[in-house]
Amino acid sequence: MDDELQKKLMGMVDQMPPFPKSVHRIMTLSADINCAPKDLVQVIEHDPVITMKLLKLVNSAFFSLARSISSVRHALVYLGLNTVKNLALSIATVESLPRKKTPVFNTKHFLMHSLTTASVAQHVAKTFDIESDATDIFVAGLLHDFGKAVLAQFATDMFAQSVQEAEQNQEPLHIAELRVIGANHAEVGGLLAEKWELPTALVACIREHHMGISSPLGDCVFVANQISKHENFGQSGSPVIESFPGYILERFQMDMEGMLDALGDLSSESEKAHAFIHM
Amino acid sequence: MKVRFWGVRGSIPSPGKHTVRYGGNTTCIEVRPDDGSLIILDAGTGIFPLSQSLFPEFPITAHIFNTHTHWDHIQGLPFFIPFFVPDNRVNIYGVADPISQKGIREILDTQLQYRFFPIREVELKADIAYQSLVEAEVVHIGETKITPVLMNHPVINFGYRIDCNGKSMFFTGDHEPPSNIYTPDDEEYKEYQSLIEQKNKGMIDVIQGVDVMIADASYTPEEYEAKKGWGHGTYDSNIVMARDAGVKKLYCTHHEPTRSDDDLEAVFEAALERNPRQEGDPECFLAQEGLTIDW
Ligand SMILES: [Zn+2]
Ligand SMILES: [Zn+2]
Secondary structure (H helix, E strand, O other), X not given: OOHHHHHHHHHHHOOOOOOHHHXXXXXXXXXXXOOOHHHHHHHHHOOHHHHHHHHHHHOOOOOOOOOOOOOHHHHHHHHOHHHHHHHHHHHHHHHOOOOOOOOOOXXXXXXXXXXXXXXXXXHHHHHOXXXXXXXXXXXXXXXXXXXXXXXXXXXXXHHHHHHHHHHHHOOOHHHHHHHHOOOOHHHHHHHHHHHOOOOHHHHHHHHOOOOOOOOHHHHHHHHXXXXXXXXXXXXXXXXXXXXXXXXXXXXXXXOHHHHHHHHOOOHHHHHHHHHHHHO | OEEEEEEOEOOOOOOOHHHOOOOOOEOEEEEEOOOOOEEEEOOOOOHHHHHHHOHHHOOOEEEEEOOOOOHHHOOOHHHOHHHHOOOOEEEEEEEOEOOOOEOOOHHHHHHOOOOOOOOOHXXXXXXXXXXXXXXXXXXXXXXXXXXXXXOOOOOOOEEEEEEEOOEEEEEOOOOOOOOOOOOOOOOOHHXXXXXXXXXXXXXXXXXXXXXXXXXXXXEOHHHHHOOOOOOOEEHHHHHHHHHHOOOOEEEEEOEOOOOOHHHHHHHHHHHHHHOOOOOXXXXXXXXXXXXXXXX
């Protein structure tokens, strides 16, 4: 990726708006002095943009905290409810400005894909006893495709073309992106996560999710990503369900079919995400 | 090291015959480490009588450490007399606000707006410096070392550990032990609990072994039930914290403004009875305006 493109991409994310429903929910909840903290946490946790911005802020030099904060709940314990509530509120307020409509990119379907990938990834980790902070896995799943939202918003035409070409050629979206834009959504997401000083494991997971690099966190997200697509939970924009590469087969000792069996009924994961998007 | 209480009341000054023994001023603590530095913890209304006691020492260098910017901890600041006298030097330390992204200077700038106070910040005669602190960023003053510790309150609140010459003290500022936002049957409960334990351990590690801990003990456990999330601790929560941190002496402060002297002594006695002192436990006291601890 050349410097100019990199610079352009960096500028984009600061302007990324969150999903309007969450903004509305945060405003309503924070206007109620008796709102249950866990309800507020849930709304923030389920919005990739607000989560990303909140983590960016709490990990920034401004706070210079002694440890790096890896999830919304972690931020809550560390900084206290009221501070997190007001941070979220100020993010939501600033971001509630009108934004450009993007026909190629249905935010609702994208959010659904991100949310189900997050909760399926958590489910995978639990089922296979994979060691990593549980919320890290959820956050990683939620943010893995964050770069797509950025591209859709700010490189609208090129991103639309990538989606179209991927569909025509029946190839993974990241391949088409690389050809059309010069960078793929994983790189874009990773770049921003890094610039925003998110925890290193999270940055790596976002950046490497199409690079065939194995890590406990990344492998859970890879599997969850393919399952979400397989089960038609939302839409990722990529027409291809990738088969499990060697390192995934080795870690889990099973293929997609086996995995679906092992995880059991996933309808509750999708229902939860659905209910969340439509509340 | 010498510590003197100039204000021990929470929330709002409460003068009157029912508070005459423990005092009605809001939070202000004078600390004199062995190297002779003058450190002031918080600028509640107690800072006004403190500043009058400083006249004989003028010109002075005072280091004011603000735990957080709630009214009861800054109320007295515009009345800190050394500000108005040339050759004095005042350094103000505290946390920057993450919402407005403004530094600690904002306290005085805001308090001294012409509509609220007759003298503007630029008109003050003393030499004033501001330093916004971040977590664990140690401040060195002479031989004294001050370490800010992130506590839990509705606004960012730093507790301060002060070390000098082998002697040490810690002041919590306002602090409520973090509690689980989930219920035990929630899936998230366990993980959240482990985050809390990690956070508590972080605080205890810094406080470890201080000679004196001064702590926000606003409530009894019964009162606390109705005041969860308000950002204050109980006698019992502080006794536990002091015990875990191997503190030698615990002074309970931030007394409820509506609590009379008699009531204060009664609820404190009851707390001690609920938590009988075991070997190695801290000795517990009530903070009282005018009380000096010297060791
Ligand atoms: Zn207070
Ligand atoms: Zn307070």
